Amino acid sequence: MGSLWIAGVDGCPGGWIAVFRDLFGGAPARVSVVASFAHILDAPEAPPVVAVDMPIGLPELNCKGGRGPELLVRPLLGGRQSSVFSIPARRAVEAEDYRAACAAALECSDPPRKVSKQAFHLFPKIREIDALLRTRPALRDRVFESHPEVAFWRMNGECALAAPKKVRSRVHGEGIELRRSILRSAGMAESLVAHPVPRGAALDDLIDAIAVSVVAERIHRGQARCFPDPPLRDGHGVPIAIWA
Numbered sequence: 001m002g003s004l005w006i007a008g009v010d011g012c013p014g015g016w017i018a019v020f021r022d023l024f025g026g027a028p029a030r031v032s033v034v035a036s037f038a039h040i041l042d043a044p045e046a047p048p049v050v051a052v053d054m055p056i057g058l059p060e061l062n063c064k065g066g067r068g069p070e071l072l073v074r075p076l077l078g079g080r081q082s083s084v085f086s087i088p089a090r091r092a093v094e095a096e097d098y099r100a101a102c103a104a105a106l107e108c109s110d111p112p113r114k115v116s117k118q119a120f121h122l123f124p125k126i127r128e129i130d131a132l133l134r135t136r137p138a139l140r141d142r143v144f145e146s147h148p149e150v151a152f153w154r155m156n157g158e159c160a161l162a163a164p165k166k167v168r169s170r171v172h173g174e175g176i177e178l179r180r181s182i183l184r185s186a187g188m189a190e191s192l193v194a195h196p197v198p199r200g201a202a203l204d205d206l207i208d209a210i211a212v213s214v215v216a217e218r219i220h221r222g223q224a225r226c227f228p229d230p231p232l233r234d235g236h237g238v239p240i241a242i243w244a
Contacts, residue, residue, distance in 0.1 A: 006048070007047040008209045009037070010053045010054075022045075053147060061108055062088050063110055069228065070085075072227040148212060154244040155183075163178050165204050215244060
């Protein structure tokens with residue numbers, strides 16, 4: 001029997017951390033950090049489904065609460081709601097200067113609001129995926145936006161997690177162990193759950209990538225949920241939905 005790979009991906013300081021898993025079980029999971037998102041899509045595993053913790057599909061106008069997906073999933077997460085931030089309008093995301101991004105965001109949001117520094121630092125990665133999905137439309141059937149906290153909510157019997165994964169920007173041991181326990185219950189091998197953190201990534205990046213790899217598997221098996229259902233589309237036809 002051959003292999004059928006899926007991938008879960010998260011952004012990290014070194015670029016992207018990818019967890020490749022063989023659904024046929026013939027090969028061990030592989031974890032790697034790559035500089036380019038395209039490297040994951042064009043990897044030897046050629047995963048037909050890739051779930052990524054990064055916004056996909058950009059609105060022309062940012063309304064209060066964000067796009068449709070944010071509005072739908074945020075109430076599910078209890079104390080973890082702040083992990084789902086509102087995606088600024090396309091003009092703001094496409095600005096490479098922080099002041100320009102804030103100016104564009106003020107013009108393209110209702111009510112007017114600037115861009116947080118945390119969001120701004122993600123813009124290069126958002127633009128990277130956006131460019132791929134706009135220039136290679138076939139990838140829109142392979143690449144799906146996910147969110148680790150929503151993934152854990154679903155794996156946890158659709159219950160919000162009690163402990164955060166980070167406290168004051170530092171990894172929170174109790175929260176990480178809770179997430180590892182949920183991943184084990186979801187069928188993840190101990191060798192993957194306890195995998196050494198590769199250079200260029202942090203422990204929470206690895207845990208998040210494993211979590212969204214579960215989403216990728218469930219998308220492939222037709223067992224995932226998307227918010228909203230059916231997905232919305234941005235002005236370029238790119239789907240807008242969070243999968244869990």
